[in-house]
Amino acid sequence: MTAQSNQPPAGAEYLKAPGRSIAEDDSRTAELVAEVIARVRAEGDAAVRDYSIRFDKADLDSFEVTAAQREAALDALDPQTRADTEFAIANVRRFAEAQLGSLTEIEVEVLPGVHLGHRNIPLERVGCYVPGGRYPLLSAPIMTIVPAKVAGVGEVIACLPPNAHEAMVAGCHLAGADRIFRIGGAQAIAAMALGTETVPRVDKIVGPGNAFVNEAKRQVFGPVGIDQLAGPSEIFILADETGDAEMIATDLLAQAEHDVRTRVGLITTHRPLAEAVLAEVERQLGDLSTAETAGAAWRDFGEIALVSDEAAMIAYSDIIAAEHLQVHTLDPKAMAKKLSHYGSLFIGELSSVVYSDKCSGTNHTLPTMAAGRYTGGLWVGSYLKTVTHQWLTPEGVAAVAPPAARQAATERLEGHRRAAQLRLDRMQG
Template sequence: MKILKEAAKRTEEDRRNLTETVSCMIEEVRSKKDEALRKYNLQFDGCTRETLRISRKEIQKAYNQLTSQEIEDLRTAAANIRAFAKAQRETIRPLTNFSPMPGIFLGHRIIPVESCCCYVPGGNYPLYSTALMLIIPAKTAGVKRVAACSPVMKGTNEINPKTLVAMDIAGADEIYAVGGAQAVAAFSYGTEEIPAVDMIVGPGNRFVTEAKRQCYGQVGIDFVAGPSEVMVLADGSGTPEVVAADLLAQSEHDPNAKGILVTTDETFAKKVMAAVEKELCLLSTAEIAEKSWNTFGEVLLAESEEEMAELANAYAPEHLEINMQNPQEMADNLYNYGSLFIGENTAEVFGDYASGTNHTLPTLRAARYTGGVWVGTFLKTCTYQSMTKEAMKELAPLVARLAEGEGLMGHAEAAKVREKK
């Protein structure tokens, strides 16, 4: 492997300060509840709301601020996401009456969590697409209470109208104007106005991420996510400008985002780098995208397609694109990724918005052990069993011996006492 453009090493942030700051915020929300939320809303966003829950009147006002085309676009994207979520739900089925031996009957039920919070970030951009990606799978899974939250637009008392409409189209049961670590704490422990939930999903800044980490256990989470990333595998048969556009689409998320090109063609790599520089001269978000690309962008020259696959599987990127003449051959050799985009026609941004798959995906190599948010995120597979008297008498001596071998005599007795029935 040859490095044509090397990324800067990510420095460990001041974890101690972050941990302590978020811990104090969580404790303040636990003790002071809504008072703390109002304080942080004012401190961070200039929001003076007394009531945190968004009213139906506010939602209707948001609809009135959007064009008919904008509303239709959100509904079309939602329909694709919902259709795929429903198809996924149909693959997750209960198991009944499995019998490992006569008289023993085992099974499992598929049970949705009772409640969840879908955290939709604000920050640099109104990420209303995330509202669709989180709320729709939760509703499709059958979650009874789906709450959503997002910080208000800076200096106002209102959530971005597109985000609010997206939340409503997706089917949120409750919407709250609150964000940051304080929102995670509120939905984990509950306040006067916000009842606690069973699970919190969605991306956020490092304070949100740290709050999810600290509240995990009190509440379920999807995963702990870091800066966004894309890796493009290219054999040189594609279009340099297309690859450059995909790398910058990811880079513009924030200065810590990462775009990586892995190719077997050095000439193609240099053309892509030139195309990146050219597009940066035209891109309205170039200030962020250029900083991200210059700092964390990476271009690697692989000796073979086999080495490309090895690099991709070792990196386990959030988004993995295959820009090759025979993309399916490469796809068959890949197993660590958040979401896979096969062929030049399949832009990663399509998955971000409207093709139907989810864009809330694992980063920082977490794709080695988990996939992204999907309908199954909100489902529990819970086992059950029953057995006949004859099966109980046959199994009890085995269980008693195994328990005695571990020194758990109470366990052994619980098996033996049944033999006497």
């Protein structure tokens, strides 16, 4: 993880520096989340209900959304919104199916009689956290639930805040959630990780959320799997003299309106473009309806860095490892092949992050805070476990037993040596 700095990288110049670091003290968050998890472990549904009243001002008779309530949410969905949601679901499903098709199970004979292999086994039960957010983010359930269903997960549980828009319930239903619960925040993560009287324990929890959700995922990890620890959203754009200032500014602000802590930036080799983008961002903020959020993100975490050449642009980009990385250069496909660290790549100025955010098919649940240096985003493989197996013939035992026994003896592990030798002795006896 790299901390954002107010100093530009070596050889670069800030035309717009970030106002402050994205890092913040979260000790109080960690303490509160630990309390929530402990109470849910001890009290189950009673603790969940108490925290729902306390944090979400919601006292529900039942946490689970009934079949009738699902249908009501679906009926209330605007027809065009439903059609657009189904369009997005279809694209995400097609891409997930293609990804699944690329995964093969293997079995190879590495030595005569020594057969090794692996299988891709779907998880039994997955919990998908669906954030409420400032607006009804209709794409959120699609990105977590659809790939799980394509992977063959036995049961997909969705949790969303009690005050989430009814359209989000419809989205969970259309995406294929087997059960939907109106539980939000850290208590939802705790309920899915530990299980309660009404919420089943899951094997893995996926999906983004606020700082409390993120911290809860961190604390429950181990007995239950998680997809990743998500920080505030990020977008960086790499551009040369061919960049379009209006388009770049528009894409930066589109991401900035997610949250006041969104990190947005331009890395360019062309000073006139940098200056034009700086002016264009300020101009667009003047009539952007979400300027209160986007403007705060731009002020505090926005940056424009001027670098000397393409190599410096690539080097700085790879240090940041941005969640979303757009390439606006003369030959964007050639540039794309030189980039190694990012969550998802958008090649050419026609490929906006917003398309992936909503409906084009790639997943928008992506690594942030430089985690793109070691992992990719959520995908169909996130819902599979690749497990190995082996089987040996007598010829295989004859090949591997002697070196295994000798190595065990060298390590002074007598039990290991005996286990290695026993089968060979019986074959030779």
